[in-house]
Amino acid sequence: MSERFIDTPRGRMGESLLLQGRVIRALMLRQALSRFGHDNLGVFWIFAEPLLLAGAVMLMWTVAGLNKGHGVGIVPFVLASYSLLTLWRGTCSASIRALRANADLLYHRNLRLLDILIARIALDSLSGFAAFTVAYIVLNLFGAVRDVDDALVMAGGWLLLTWFGWSFGLIVSALTELFEPAEHFVPPFLYITLPMTGAFYMVLWMPPSVQEVVMWSPIVHIFEMFRGGMFGQQYAADWSVMYVAGWCVAQMAIGLPLLRLAQHRYTTG
Amino acid sequence: MTGAPQVLIQNPSPAATATPIVASRCIRAVNLIKEYHTPVGVKRVLDGISFEVAQGEKIGVFGSNGAGKSTLMKLIGGVETPTSGVIERGLTMSWPIGLAGGFAPTMSGLDAIRFIARLYGAPQGHAAEQVDDFAELGRYLQLPISTYSSGMRARLMFGLTLIANFECLLIDEVLSVGDQRFRKKCHEELFVKRADKAMILISHDQGIVREYCQQALVLKRGRGRVFDDLDLAISIYRTL
Structure with a gap:
C-alpha cells in the first residue's frame, strides 16, 4: 500500500498534481452522493428537469398558437437559457459562505478550500452539461429542435461560463465570509443583473443602441457564444472569448487574495 | 535538534519510519498567537504557545475549560490560522480523532x-x-x-x-466518550497498535498522559508552558 498520501508540502510538482486530482475526485464523488443520493432518483431529476421545462414551454406556445416563425425556435432558446442560467445562479448561491459550510472538511490536511470550490463547480458544470445534452438529444429525436450547428463552440461557451462563475464565486465566497451582511446582497444582485445575462433575448433582436450596452456584459458574450454554436453564427452577435477571459482573470486576481484573507480571518466561533 | 541536516523522506515506508528521528520530521508550533474579534473587543485566546513533537513522541495538553485547548486544536488541525506564529507539520497528521470531519x-x-x-x-x-x-x-x-x-x-x-x-495523531478527549468496551478498544488501537506514532493528546485524564506522554503542555488563560516532568505538570494543573 502506498503511504505517500498525506500533506506533502514540499513534494514534487507532479506528485502534488496527482494528489490534488485524487482529492478533487474524492470531493466530487462525495458531493454527488449528498446531492443525488443513493436511490438514483436524484440523478433522474437532474435530467428530467430541463425536459419538463421544454415540455411546458412547448405546451404553452402551442396553446397560444405561437410555435411558428421565430427564427431560432423557442424550445432550444429556452432550453439553452435555462441550462446556462441554472449553472450561473447555482454557482453564485453555492458560493455564499462556502468556507463556513465546509469548515469541517478542512481538518483533512491534504485538502484545501480551493479544492472544495473546484470540485463543486466541476460537478455542477458536468451535471448541468450532461442534463442539457440529454434533453437536447431527446428533443432532437422528437423533432422539436434542429441539429446543433457547432457543438464545440457550445462546449466552449459552457466551459467559459464555468470559469466565469467559478471566479465570480471566489469573490462571493470571500465577501460573504468577511462581511456578514454581504450574503443578503447576492439574491437581489442576481435578480437585478438578470437582464444582463442574455437569458431572455438574443442580442441581434435588440436595436443597435441597446446592443452596444448589453455587450459590455461578459455573460451576454457567453450566452451569445453558446447560442451561436447551437443555431449558427448568423444568429448571434460577435462574442469575444478574450473579453470574457479577461473578466475571469480579473475576478481571480481579486477573488483569490480576498479568499486567502477571509480564510485567515475565519473563526469557527 | 538544531544543526542536524534537513532530510526529507518523501515516501516513508514502514521501514523508513523506524529510522532514527531526523530534525525536520516533527510537528512544531512556534509562538502561536490567536486573537478573536468580539463585540467587547479583541480577545487573545492563545498567547505565545510553543511546543515540538518529534516522530514517535507524545505530548499531553492540560487546561481547564476556557484555557484555549479547542482553539489550539483548531490551529494545529489547520481549520483556523493563527494570528501570528508558525505551525510546521513535518509529519503526516490526522484530523482530530473522533471528530466528524x-x-x-x-x-x-x-x-x-x-x-x-x-x-x-x-x-x-x-x-x-x-x-x-x-x-x-x-x-x-x-x-x-x-x-x-x-x-x-x-x-x-x-x-x-x-x-x-498517520504519523501524528491528534486526539481530543476521545477516550472520555463511549462505553467501557469502546474505550478499551480505543486504548488498544492507540496505545498498543500505534505506540510508535507521535500524538498530541488533549485530555483531562492525567493517568493516561502520565503513562504515555514524554511531555505535557499546561495551558492557562491562553498562556502555556511545556514540562518534561509530568508529575510537576500534573501538580501545577491541579492547582490551576
Whole structure:
C-alpha cells in the first residue's frame, strides 16, 4: 500500500498534481452522493428537469398558437437559457459562505478550500452539461429542435461560463465570509443583473443602441457564444472569448487574495 | 535538534519510519498567537504557545475549560490560522480523532469510509474491513449516518481515522466518550497498535498522559508552558 498520501508540502510538482486530482475526485464523488443520493432518483431529476421545462414551454406556445416563425425556435432558446442560467445562479448561491459550510472538511490536511470550490463547480458544470445534452438529444429525436450547428463552440461557451462563475464565486465566497451582511446582497444582485445575462433575448433582436450596452456584459458574450454554436453564427452577435477571459482573470486576481484573507480571518466561533 | 541536516523522506515506508528521528520530521508550533474579534473587543485566546513533537513522541495538553485547548486544536488541525506564529507539520497528521470531519448526514457509513479512503489514497475494500473490525456496525454501515446512535457514530468516526496511516495523531478527549468496551478498544488501537506514532493528546485524564506522554503542555488563560516532568505538570494543573 502506498503511504505517500498525506500533506506533502514540499513534494514534487507532479506528485502534488496527482494528489490534488485524487482529492478533487474524492470531493466530487462525495458531493454527488449528498446531492443525488443513493436511490438514483436524484440523478433522474437532474435530467428530467430541463425536459419538463421544454415540455411546458412547448405546451404553452402551442396553446397560444405561437410555435411558428421565430427564427431560432423557442424550445432550444429556452432550453439553452435555462441550462446556462441554472449553472450561473447555482454557482453564485453555492458560493455564499462556502468556507463556513465546509469548515469541517478542512481538518483533512491534504485538502484545501480551493479544492472544495473546484470540485463543486466541476460537478455542477458536468451535471448541468450532461442534463442539457440529454434533453437536447431527446428533443432532437422528437423533432422539436434542429441539429446543433457547432457543438464545440457550445462546449466552449459552457466551459467559459464555468470559469466565469467559478471566479465570480471566489469573490462571493470571500465577501460573504468577511462581511456578514454581504450574503443578503447576492439574491437581489442576481435578480437585478438578470437582464444582463442574455437569458431572455438574443442580442441581434435588440436595436443597435441597446446592443452596444448589453455587450459590455461578459455573460451576454457567453450566452451569445453558446447560442451561436447551437443555431449558427448568423444568429448571434460577435462574442469575444478574450473579453470574457479577461473578466475571469480579473475576478481571480481579486477573488483569490480576498479568499486567502477571509480564510485567515475565519473563526469557527 | 538544531544543526542536524534537513532530510526529507518523501515516501516513508514502514521501514523508513523506524529510522532514527531526523530534525525536520516533527510537528512544531512556534509562538502561536490567536486573537478573536468580539463585540467587547479583541480577545487573545492563545498567547505565545510553543511546543515540538518529534516522530514517535507524545505530548499531553492540560487546561481547564476556557484555557484555549479547542482553539489550539483548531490551529494545529489547520481549520483556523493563527494570528501570528508558525505551525510546521513535518509529519503526516490526522484530523482530530473522533471528530466528524465533513460527513453529510445523508452519507452512509460506507460512503464515509469510501470518501476517506479516496481522499487518502487507501484501497477501499481493505478500508471498509478495517473500519468495521473496529466499529462493528455490520449492516448499519449501509444506512445514513443520521440514523446512528451517538455510540455508533463515535465508533465509526474513530474507525475512520484508522484508514490512513498517520504519523501524528491528534486526539481530543476521545477516550472520555463511549462505553467501557469502546474505550478499551480505543486504548488498544492507540496505545498498543500505534505506540510508535507521535500524538498530541488533549485530555483531562492525567493517568493516561502520565503513562504515555514524554511531555505535557499546561495551558492557562491562553498562556502555556511545556514540562518534561509530568508529575510537576500534573501538580501545577491541579492547582490551576
